[in-house]
Amino acid sequence: MSRYPKKPTPPEGMPEQLVADLNQLNAEDLRKTIIHAQELLNFHDETPSPVEPNSGDDILKVTERDGYTEVVKQVFCGEDCGDCPHGPYLYHVEQEPHPDGTETSYWRFIGEVQLDDE
Structure with missing residues (x-):
């Protein structure tokens, strides 16, 4: 059985x-x-998309924008939390280049959002 209460x-x-x-x-x-x-x-x-969900994340919406990826996700923090899931939250995900030629994803938290279908 999954440790997450809701199917992604x-x-x-x-x-x-x-x-x-x-x-x-x-x-x-x-x-x-x-x-x-x-x-x-x-x-x-x-x-590949820079959007790699963390364990416990539920990605609800991904929109490619000029220079960043817009991500709306909910977060499940643990078994003992009666308020899960948290969110949905909006993030802007950008690729950060490094001097060695590699890139990492940088997630910038924007805030809580209401989805259109709610």
């Missing part, structure tokens, strides 16, 4: 059949699917 919400615009198929996979097959999807992105000369 797929990103906006994701095909329903793909969501249904992914929901049927076990953890090992999901990991393989992630690897294959990253390989396909590289094949198409696309950079």
Whole structure:
């Protein structure tokens, strides 16, 4: 059984059949699917999304903007919290280049938001 009380919400615009198929996979097959999807992105000369959810995050919406990625997510903090999930919160995610040529994602907290569908 999952330690998260609510099933994650797929990103906006994701095909329903793909969501249904992914929901049927076990953890090992999901990991393989992630690897294959990253390989396909590289094949198409696309950079992977900077949005990698932390354990306990539920990504509700991802929107690519000029210079950053807008992310709305809810956070589950632990089993003993009666107020979970927290949010939804808005973040701006930017890629930070380093002198060695690598990049890391920088998450800037913007604040709590109301989603249109609520």
